[in-house]
Structure formats: C-alpha cells, structure tokens
Amino acid sequence: MQILAAMIDHSGTAGSAPVAAKTPAPFAMTLIGIGAATAAAHIGNNFTTYLLGGLMDRFGFSPFAMGAWNMAETLSYAAAMFIVAPRAGGLDARALAMLASVVVIAAQAGSALTGAYPLLVLGRIGTGLGFGLMNSALNLAAGRTGSPARWISLGIAVQTLLYSAIAIGLPVIGRDYGAGGMFFGLAGLSVVFGLCALLLPGGPNRIGGSAEVSAIKAGPIGREGLRVLAAMALFAFGSLAIWPFIERTAQAIGIPATQFGIYQSFAVLMSAVGNAGLALVIQRLPRAWPLAAALGACSLTCGLLTSVSSEAAFAAAFVAFMVSWFLTYPLLLRLAYAQAEGERLAVMTTGTWLLAQSLGSLAAGAMAQGFGAYTLIGPLGGAICFMAIAAALPVARRLDRDQAPAT
Secondary structure, X not given: OHHHHHHHHOOXXXXXOOOOOOOOOOHHHHHHHHXXXXXXXXXXXXXXXXXXXXXXXXXXXXXXXXXHHXXXXXXXXXXXXXXXXXXXXXXXXXXXXXXXXXXXXXXXXXXXXXXXXXXXXXXXXHHHHHHXXXXXXXXXXXXXXXXXXXXXXXXXXXXXXXXXXXXXXXXXXXXXXXXXXXXXXXXXXXXXXXHHHHHOOOOOOOOXXXXXXXXXXXXXXXXXXXHHHHHHHHHHHHHHOOHHHHHHHHHHOOOOHHHHHHXXXXXXXXXXXXXXXXXXHHXXXXXXXXXXXXXXXXXXXXXXXXOOOOHHHHHHHHHHHHHHHHHHHHHHHHHHHOOOOHHHHHHHXXXXXXXXXXXXXXXXXXXXXXXXXXXXXXXXXXXXXXOHHHHHHHHHHHHHHHHOOXX
C-alpha cells in the first residue's frame, strides 16, 4: 500500500507539474473518498438493468417505454454534468457530492413507493441529476490530485470490488422483495457511499496546480477536445445501447437474473483486477495502442453479447466486455485531462458519455420492440464503438509524440 501510495502521490500524469497549493490528503482517505464517489456515481448505470427487468415483470411496461425510462435518467445525468462543466474551477467537490447523495437517496426511495410510469420517470430524472452531480464531484476531485487518470483507475478498481458483492445481492432482493426492495436497497447504498465521499479532496481549484488539470478560466476546448468528445460519444452509444436490457438479453437465452448477477459479480471483480493493474502502469504506457486495443476488444465483445446462444459463450463475452469497457473509460479520460482545459473537458467528456448512452438506450428499446428481439443491437453497437478508434487515435498519437524523448 505504501509503495502504491508513493507512486501515485509523487508522479503526475504526463505533462503535469506537482500540485503545490496544499498538502495532499493521506492515500487511504483519498482512495476511500474517490472509490465511494465512483461507486455512488455509477451505481445507476450498472444496476438499472435489474430495476428495468423487475418493472417490466411487475407492471408489463414495453421495451420502448423502459428505454425511454432509462433515457430520462441518463439525459438528466448528462445535463447535470454539462451544467457543472463551465463552473468546474470554482466548485467544491465534497459539497457537490453531498448534494448529489441527498438527491439520489430521495429519488430512489420515492420510486420504491409507486408503480405509476410518470412518477417512475420523474424518479429517474432525480437519480440522473444526482448521479451527474456525483460524477462531476469525482472528476473534479481526481483532477485536483495531480495524477487524475491513475486515480480514476483506482476509483474504478474500488467500485468494481464493491459491485461484485452488489451484483449477487441485488437480484436476490429483487426475487424476494420485487422492484420496490431493489429501489430501497440502492437508496441505502447511496447513504453509505455518500458518507464515505466526505473523504474526497475538498475545496475549489487552486492557482498554481497541475498544468494538465487546471481550468481557472473557461476557454475553447479546441479541435482535439472535440475529437475526445466524439470518441466518447461513439464509444458510449455503441457499447452501452444494449446495457439497460442486458439482463433481459441473458434471460432470453435462459439465464435467470440471479445467475446473471453471479456472472456480473465475477465480471466486475475481474474489472477491479484490470483497473488496479492499469493504475500501476498507466504512467509508463503510451496513449495510442492501449486505447486502440481496449476499444477493439470492447467492440468485438459487445457484438457477441446478443449474437451468442449458449450460456457459457455469453458469460465469457460478458466478462471480457466488462473488463475492456472499464479499461477504455480511464484511457479516454486520460486524453481529456492532457488538454489545456483538462478539468472542464473531463466533466464534458463524461457528460457526453451519458448523452450518447441516452440516445443509445432509446434506439435499443425501439429496435427490441420493433424486431421482437435484442439480437441486432450488439453487433450494430460494436460497429459504432469501433469507430471511436478513428476519432481518438490522432489525439493519442500526438500526445505520444510530444512525450517521446528527443533524439
């Protein structure tokens, strides 16, 4: 632990200078805070699929209605992040996380008490706003550590360890207590994660901090910034279109929700291992080939998710998809943090992810309802995800060239 702490606290991302504005918090406290904030911000994206399945079973909602329901959450998630982005430099990440927790807890608990579709949509708007505020707090806090890409990877490692247990427990709650029980369970988890997020690095950005992540005045994000946003949009739209329906996809080939939860638990555990490894080596890696490899693997496995028919093949594809997805995300954010407007661009990049996912989930719901199956969604999504390589590689290659030692 001490060796890992030293690696993180004394080596920033490429092109960054040490943060001298304030003494950094102890490694363990920062890890708990960032890990809890990561888990709190992404818990909706990871486990809404169980809520969606439970609501379809109990109330008979159509795939298109559930795609729109999920879209309400991800759109409001994106909106919250784009609202925060221009104000990023002056916001306190810790205070933002506390506000986010209150909003999410109220929305999840309220959703447990109703079966009316309009009220459920309103609840999704509330959780989306809360998740967006929490993810903004996470990006701001990571940006102020001096080594943001590494801390994002560590946060994902902690998140996935926690999710390996949640993935087993939540379907059991759904089986025994229905969708209402799952809503209450997720609200309770948000209470715990919100309290732990009090350990996030606090305070607004300081003048004199890292050149990579400082955003004192909002300026244009430039052509490379637009490329990063385009890459994230293609990656998220393609890879996550199927995600709200992934539990339904498994059920279609005979895998019950509880068994799918076991596969998800193993997948996120392997993702934790992958991201912990990435955190150790990311500063020594170039940007181009690791990102291209992760995106390529994510694209291929996304296509397999809805085209295989055996449980073993689905489980293998699902684990590989999860690991590659969680590796791709910090590698893309690494490009954002390396820009002059890094902190603001990182928030915008994550907001773009949610905006693209919103459109993808609606399109997936429409396709599932129109064709009566989920089969085409995976291959089409994988093809779109693959296009992100073309958008991101010019930025990654330029940064690698600039970082290469002169000969």
